[in-house]
Amino acid sequence: MLDIKYLRQNVELVREKMEKRGKNIDFSRFSALETQRRDILQEVETLRAERNNVSKQIGELKKKKEDASVIIARMGEVSNKIKELDEKLRVTEEELGAFVMAVPNIQHASVPVGTSSEDNPVVRQWGEKPAFAFEPKPHWEIGENLQILDFERGAKIAGARFTLYRGLGATLERAVINFMLDLHTGEHGYVEVLTPFMANRDSMTGTGQLPKFEEDLFHVDKTDYYLIPTAEVPVTNIYRDEILEEKILPVYYVAYSPCFRAEAGSYGKDTRGLIRQHQFNKVEMVKFVKPETSYDELEKLTLNAEEVLKRLGIAYRTVTLCSGDLGFSSAKTYDVEAWMPGQNAYREISSCSNFEDFQARRASIRFRREESDKVEFVHTLNGSGLAAGRTVVAILENYQQADGSVIIPEALRPYMRGKEKITI
C-alpha cells in the first residue's frame, strides 16, 4: 500500500509511474474521496468535541441536582448527527481503502521501462552450459524413465499439476531443501523458521496477495484460512502490527515451505513436468531492514540465491524485471534463471524483490529509531533460495547422462547418503 499522504501530494507523478507499469489508473476518484474524507472528518470531530464538553457539563449539573433535560435533548440530536456522519465516513474510507489497496507499488528509479519479460535486461551470467553428445531430454522423461517422478499417479491422487516423487527422486528434493537451508543458515546469516502453511485473510492482505489476487489462492472451505502460495506470507507476517527495536534490524529469516497456487489463467502453460505445479516446495529468504539499507540488502539477497546454483554447478543468468513485468507489491525485482537444457531455455528459479515499505505499511511493521525515538516503517525483501522443484528440474536436465542416469552434484551427496548417481 502506498502512503495516502504521499499519494495525495504526488498524484500526477504516481500516475506516470503506473503508466510505465502498464497500469492506467484514474486518480480523480481518489482525490475526490480524499477531500470528502477530510471534510467529513473535520465536521464529525467538531461535533464530538462539542459532545464531550457538554456531556461534562451535564455531569456537573446532575451532581448539583439541576435540570439538564434541555441540553440532553440537544445532545441527543448531536449524537444522531454524529452517527450519520460516521456512517458516511465509513463508506468513504471503505472505498478509499479499496482504491489504495489496488494500486501497485512504485518502481525504483533504477527499474528499466519495458512492457514484458522480453525487455528484462541481463545483469549477470554465470557458468558453462553443459555440452551433450546426445539430444538432452526434458526432466519429465528423465524422471519417468528413472521411476523417480510419477506424474500419472500424482494426477490420480490429486489432479493435474500434482506430482508423486519416488525413491531417490523424493530424496533429491529433500536433499535440495536441506542443502539450501544449511547454506543460508550456516554461511549467509539467516535464522531458520518453520511456519504454519495456512494463513488468514489479514496475513494474505499484509503481503499483498489479497484483496486483488484471490483467484490465485486456494481457500480452505468454511474457514478464514488460505493455503500459503509462498513462505513469504507467514514469514513477513511474523512482525505484523509490531514496532520493532532498531537494534534487532536487519532480521534475516529463511523458511522451507510447500507452496500452493491455483494457477488460474495459466491453462496450457508448462503443462508437462514439474515447472508449474499446484503444490511445490520452496526455500524462501525474507529480510526486515532499515530503509537506507534496503537496496544493498537486495543485492546481497540475490547473490545468496545465486550461490545455491554456483554450488550445484548450474549455469544461470540474472535479469532485472522491467516496469511492465514487475509484480504488484515490488519496487524492484531480480529474477535468477537457471539453464535448463531439456527445454533449451533459461527458466526462472528465484525471484528476489525489494518491497520497500509497501508491505510494511499494509501489515503495519514498524521500528523505532533509537536516536530520534521516531517510528518508521521497515523495508521488507524476499527471494526464493530457491524453488526446490525447479532446482530438481535443473539438476536432472543438466546432469543427465547418455545412459539415462543422472549424476548427483557433489554438494548434495552428503544429503543423499553419499550416492553419486541416480540410476534405474
Next chain:
RNA sequence: GGAGAGAUGGCUGAGUGGCCGAAAGCGAUCGCCUGCUAAGCGAUUGUACGCCCGUAAAAGGUGUACCGCGGGUUCAAAUCCCGCUCUCUCCGCCA
C-alpha cells in the same frame, strides 16, 4: 467436543457509567547528586488521523479516536448488554 476463567500502555497490575488516555510499580530516557559503580532525587515516557502555526525537514499548539475485535444501550462506556476471536485451567479425544 464439554465445563469454567480471563484479555487494560514496553511489562506487572488497579480501575463497575461522567473527575480515566487511564492509578501504582517495574523498565527506559534525560537531568541532579556521588571520585567510579550501586543507591537516591527530579522530569519525561503510547499510536493513528485531522486542524493551526511554522519549517529544508522538524519542533510547537490544538482536536478526535484507540483499554482483544465488532455491534448495541446512554446526553456520556475501559466500565452495562449482545456476538466473535484469542489465551489459560479441568474433562474427553488424538499425532
